[in-house]
Amino acid sequence: MKTAGTAHSKIGWQGLGAALLSISLPARGRLDIFEGETVSKIGLVDDEKGDPGTRTDEPEVSTSRAGRHRLTAIAFRFRVGYFGLFCLFFTPIPLLDLLGSTGPVTGWVGRTVFGTDAVPHPDSGAGDQTANWVLVFCVLVVAAVATVVWTAFDRRPAHPGLRAWFALFLRLFLGSQLLSYGFAKLIPTQMPGPTLAQLLERYGDLSPASVLWLQVGSSPPYQVALGAVEVVGGLLLFVPRTAVLGAVVSVASMAQVFLTDMTYDIPEKLLSAHLLLIGLVLLAPYLRRLADVFVRQRACEPLTQPPLFAGDRKNRVALGVQVALGIWLAVGSGSDRWIVWQDQHGPGSARSELYGIWDVRDFAVDGRPVPPLTTDESRWQRLVFDARGSATYQRMNGDLVPARADFRPGGQLELAAATATDAGSPRPFATLRAERPAPDRLVLRGNLRDHPVAIVLDRVDPDSFTLRSRGFHWVQDYPYFR
Numbered sequence: 001m002k003t004a005g006t007a008h009s010k011i012g013w014q015g016l017g018a019a020l021l022s023i024s025l026p027a028r029g030r031l032d033i034f035e036g037e038t039v040s041k042i043g044l045v046d047d048e049k050g051d052p053g054t055r056t057d058e059p060e061v062s063t064s065r066a067g068r069h070r071l072t073a074i075a076f077r078f079r080v081g082y083f084g085l086f087c088l089f090f091t092p093i094p095l096l097d098l099l100g101s102t103g104p105v106t107g108w109v110g111r112t113v114f115g116t117d118a119v120p121h122p123d124s125g126a127g128d129q130t131a132n133w134v135l136v137f138c139v140l141v142v143a144a145v146a147t148v149v150w151t152a153f154d155r156r157p158a159h160p161g162l163r164a165w166f167a168l169f170l171r172l173f174l175g176s177q178l179l180s181y182g183f184a185k186l187i188p189t190q191m192p193g194p195t196l197a198q199l200l201e202r203y204g205d206l207s208p209a210s211v212l213w214l215q216v217g218s219s220p221p222y223q224v225a226l227g228a229v230e231v232v233g234g235l236l237l238f239v240p241r242t243a244v245l246g247a248v249v250s251v252a253s254m255a256q257v258f259l260t261d262m263t264y265d266i267p268e269k270l271l272s273a274h275l276l277l278i279g280l281v282l283l284a285p286y287l288r289r290l291a292d293v294f295v296r297q298r299a300c301e302p303l304t305q306p307p308l309f310a311g312d313r314k315n316r317v318a319l320g321v322q323v324a325l326g327i328w329l330a331v332g333s334g335s336d337r338w339i340v341w342q343d344q345h346g347p348g349s350a351r352s353e354l355y356g357i358w359d360v361r362d363f364a365v366d367g368r369p370v371p372p373l374t375t376d377e378s379r380w381q382r383l384v385f386d387a388r389g390s391a392t393y394q395r396m397n398g399d400l401v402p403a404r405a406d407f408r409p410g411g412q413l414e415l416a417a418a419t420a421t422d423a424g425s426p427r428p429f430a431t432l433r434a435e436r437p438a439p440d441r442l443v444l445r446g447n448l449r450d451h452p453v454a455i456v457l458d459r460v461d462p463d464s465f466t467l468r469s470r471g472f473h474w475v476q477d478y479p480y481f482r
Contacts, residue, residue: 069157077150080166081143087173092180106131126267164306171237174278176329178234183333185227189340191217196357197384197392197400199465212264229253238326240305244286251279352385353407358442358457365451
């Protein structure tokens with residue numbers, strides 16, 4: 001500390017503070033870490049101008065701020081590496097599908113590190129496959145190594161240009177995912193209602209995932225509302241002016257999706273968790289301003305996205321490209337789901353020729369009637385025809401067995417096991433001739449497991465099930481739970 005009678009006319013306390021800082025900080029970017037402040041602002045008071053015997057604590061504060069800036073830069077570099085690779089591998093755009101080519105890598109890492117064969121299953125449709133978890137582990141390791149190398153060669157405390165482009169990259173990825181899944185619900189095809197066979201299943205035999213799927217599918221308006229939220233959030237992300245609002249909507253929507261995935265064991269937890277994290281990353285720079293508006297009731301700066309270019313013309317072109325990309329993805333997702341809807345519910349939907357639930361009235365084998373005993377393993381209780389090419393028969397104990405149904409010329413029906421064998425298509429276990437003496441009566445005659453059979457069945461009205469016929473009621477004097 002300076003004392004009376006001592007003068008440092010050439011260097012002074014301010015110059016000494018700058019000299020000390022130059023020793024402790026890298027030569028490159030010493031002043032940048034203070035966000036434009038000069039050393040004279042953060043140094044100590046000058047001999048002639050300052051108060052003798054007075055010293056500020058600003059150098060310590062500035063050093064602490066410099067450390068925070070370094071940690072922020074390291075965290076940003078890790079986000080770029082981790083989320084950048086994740087988005088490339090899990091993009092919903094078919095032209096950029098890289099997930100299918102990761103089998104050799106995930107297989108080797110799975111066997112070497114985790115002792116399991118992490119091979120992708122393209123026919124699964126599940127996002128939480130072992131191969132995907134191993135792939136995310138690989139992405140995590142690569143991102144960590146890349147962050148270390150990047151930090152060793154680049155000491156800049158901030159990357160404003162890269163930050164703007166990376167935010168755009170995350171917005172486009174999150175928006176495309178929301179449009180893809182949103183239109184699958186807005187045009188309710190992701191979670192279809194219960195099939196005819198599922199109406200006969202025991203509730204206790206359903207998995208939690210099936211319960212959620214059938215619950216949402218049983219209420220198409222609810223599914224449409226869920227999809228509308230995702231579509232709106234996705235579209236808002238493609239416009240810079242509404243991107244923050246889109247991120248808010250996306251976080252709320254993905255939080256609900258992640259919660260249901262976790263609580264109903266839906267095999268998409270890996271993706272929904274990352275979509276939620278990406279939404280939070282996009283919101284992070286604006287949380288203070290949002291808190292000023294909604295919590296502190298204060299005015300805040302505009303919630304604008306960082307510009308991609310220095311010139312206004314280039315930024316306007318970039319805006320047009322983003323909006324055009326959003327429209328293209330929305331039209332593509334909507335048209336794809338409309339085709340699926342037409343296949344499921346349109347006039348040309350793939351329904352079976354004998355569509356319906358058929359109760360077995362009479363069942364005769366070798367010319368002798370078989371009584372309806374629950375212990376009989378050969379007798380049928382019901383026969384269900386829903387989608388074309390498939391059938392389900394219900395045993396007397398209530399078990400539902402899916403089968404492949406092939407209709408041949410002349411009204412001949414062949415039933416075979418639903419799963420193929422190593423030898424190819426399974427041999428039919430039933431060859432029957434179908435007759436319809438009345439619209440609600442079906443007679444099947446032929447061979448069942450090498451025995452002649454004659455089966456008489458009556459059609460069941462699907463609307464006789466409460467789930468399909470209950471409908472909506474504004475006024476209910478008592479709750480209706482069955």
